[in-house]
Amino acid sequence: xxxRRPERIAGRQAxxxxxxxxxxxxxxxxxxxxxxVHEFQFFAMGTLVEVTLANVENAPAQEARRAIEGxxxxxxxxxxxxxxxxxxxxxxxxxxxRPFAVDADLLPLLQGSSELSRRSHGLFDPAIGRLTELWGxxxxxxxxxxxxxxxxxxxxRRRPAMSDLRWNGREVQGTNPAVQIDLGAxxxxxxxxxxxxxxxxxxxxxxxxxxxxxxxAIGRRGERPWRIGIRRPRSAGVLATLELGEDESVLTxxxxxxxxxxxxxxxxxxxxxxxxxxxxxxxxxTVISRGAAEGDAAATAxxxxxPSEWQAVAHDMGIAQAMLIDGxxxxxxxxxxxxxxxxxxxxxxxxxxxxxxxx
Amino acid sequence: MTAADRWVVGAALAxxxxxxxxxxxxxxxxxxxxxxxxxGVVAEVVVAGHPGETIDLGRDGEVEVQGRMGPSRLLVQxxxxxxxxxxxxxxxxxxxxxxxxxxxxxxxxPNGVAVEVLGPERGLDAINY
Numbered sequence: 001x002x003x004r005r006p007e008r009i010a011g012r013q014a015x016x017x018x019x020x021x022x023x024x025x026x027x028x029x030x031x032x033x034x035x036x037v038h039e040f041q042f043f044a045m046g047t048l049v050e051v052t053l054a055n056v057e058n059a060p061a062q063e064a065r066r067a068i069e070g071x072x073x074x075x076x077x078x079x080x081x082x083x084x085x086x087x088x089x090x091x092x093x094x095x096x097x098r099p100f101a102v103d104a105d106l107l108p109l110l111q112g113s114s115e116l117s118r119r120s121h122g123l124f125d126p127a128i129g130r131l132t133e134l135w136g137x138x139x140x141x142x143x144x145x146x147x148x149x150x151x152x153x154x155x156x157r158r159r160p161a162m163s164d165l166r167w168n169g170r171e172v173q174g175t176n177p178a179v180q181i182d183l184g185a186x187x188x189x190x191x192x193x194x195x196x197x198x199x200x201x202x203x204x205x206x207x208x209x210x211x212x213x214x215x216x217a218i219g220r221r222g223e224r225p226w227r228i229g230i231r232r233p234r235s236a237g238v239l240a241t242l243e244l245g246e247d248e249s250v251l252t253x254x255x256x257x258x259x260x261x262x263x264x265x266x267x268x269x270x271x272x273x274x275x276x277x278x279x280x281x282x283x284x285x286t287v288i289s290r291g292a293a294e295g296d297a298a299a300t301a302x303x304x305x306x307p308s309e310w311q312a313v314a315h316d317m318g319i320a321q322a323m324l325i326d327g328x329x330x331x332x333x334x335x336x337x338x339x340x341x342x343x344x345x346x347x348x349x350x351x352x353x354x355x356x357x358x359x
Numbered sequence: 360m361t362a363a364d365r366w367v368v369g370a371a372l373a374x375x376x377x378x379x380x381x382x383x384x385x386x387x388x389x390x391x392x393x394x395x396x397x398x399g400v401v402a403e404v405v406v407a408g409h410p411g412e413t414i415d416l417g418r419d420g421e422v423e424v425q426g427r428m429g430p431s432r433l434l435v436q437x438x439x440x441x442x443x444x445x446x447x448x449x450x451x452x453x454x455x456x457x458x459x460x461x462x463x464x465x466x467x468x469p470n471g472v473a474v475e476v477l478g479p480e481r482g483l484d485a486i487n488y
Contacts, residue, residue, distance in 0.1 A: 039411075040410070041405050041410070041411055041473075042407075042408075043405075043407040043408075043468075043471045047468060048405060048468075048473045050485065052484055052485070140468055141447065141448045141469055142448075142449060144448070144449075208484055208485055210485040210486075213486065214487075215487055217484075221484055226485070227482055227483050228483065228485050228486070228487055229462040229483040229485070229486045229487065230486075230488075231462070231486055231487065231488035235455075235456075236455045236456060236457075236458050236465050237460060237462070238460065238461070238462040238463070238483070238486065241483060250487040251487070252487050252488055254488065257488070260449060286487065
């Protein structure tokens with residue numbers, strides 16, 4: 001344990017210099033030189049971002065820390081449709097209906113998410129920003145009750161979809177004023193990918209970036225692989241653990257991340273673009289992919305797809321390793337993922353269903 | 360230093376002070392012990408704007424941390440920790456209930472306060488959710 005979280009151990013015993021010194025002696029006495037590990041956290045993009053760097057000296061680690069925090073700060077301003085940044089400007093111009101050139105920074109997010117939307121059979125669709133807003137899921141604090149059914153129906157009749165964006169090189173034209181782009185199910189994963197790319201660029205080869213559970217790891221944590229716990233839906237505990245390969249992302253979408261209870265019913269933030277209501281049939285989907293952005297979109301699409309369609313959608317999105325937990329708590333796994341997970345419960349029995357949180 | 364800076368520094372100092380009093384107050388010179396089940400188990404508390412602090416789950420007590428919106432209260436009892444109060448509207452943090460095992464995690468995101476149980480059992484580096 002000493003070797004595992006040296007910074008935290010020091011932090012906990014900070015009240016006494018003697019204790020610190022003793023701690024240092026104990027660390028030294030462990031024999032093998034402990035892996036230098038740096039961990040730092042900050043809140044950005046509406047969530048807690050945690051970064052762990054292994055086998056890195058202090059100076060480059062601190063530099064990386066500043067760079068990554070800066071990257072996430074820019075991302076939260078620029079890629080949030082409800083903040084005065086690049087995406088908000090994009091949405092205003094899109095609603096205007098005239099062709100315009102897209103910012104170079106925003107272009108890969110929009111093109112990447114358009115392609116993933118197409119491959120997801122439209123189940124991941126960033127064009128439903130107005131629906132997100134109607135439900136109030138764009139805010140940290142939800143509105144606490146569902147919108148009027150008439151308002152949802154009126155919006156759905158206008159069928160906002162990514163395919164309403166007409167592309168011509170880096171120019172785009174909006175053809176449906178009901179479209180508002182919400183990158184909430186994509187931008188966090190994309191920011192994680194950018195952070196990993198930055199670390200690689202500065203020759204940090206062993207790192208883990210976790211933005212509110214959307215995570216990607218490269219290299220190893222010293223002498224062993226990175227170890228990840230997948231949270232049990234609707235509870236604070238761990239459902240399963242796995243060890244990651246040299247460059248892998250793990251992404252989960254679930255109905256417990258952002259939701260409200262109204263009249264005893266759960267209303268969560270993963271909206272089905274076909275119905276305008278929270279997706280039914282699945283409480284969580286976990287995806288293992290190379291990049292975090294594509295995994296982010298895929299996990300959302302699989303929750304919307306539900307138990308009957310999830311395998312087809314995963315296949316078409318190029319995802320071989322995935323898990324779906326259906327509305328009854330039963331666990332469905334692809335063959336490629338099954339042998340990698342170590343469950344804390346019996347996966348055949350599923351997760352207990354008495355866990356809807358009570359105030 | 361802006362007013363916001365002063366506020367964040369003030370909140371950080373208040374957190375450190377409350378953790379210090381809570382962790383060390385009243386037990387100096389005696390072995391307060393605590394629950395055997397919780398020996399060595401700690402939880403990390405992260406508050407927006409400053410580095411994480413760990414609290415010992417072997418010592419029962421209450422901690423108040425200043426988040427972005429106001430105070431969040433944590434209760435430590437029998438080797439577990441939970442949110443008991445927070446200024447957010449939905450109270451998802453409180454609904455998360457007790458956190459006892461490594462990787463158990465709860466957060467009040469509106470208030471910028473997160474709690475995760477650390478421990479030697481499985482040696483997890485991150486939790487995916």
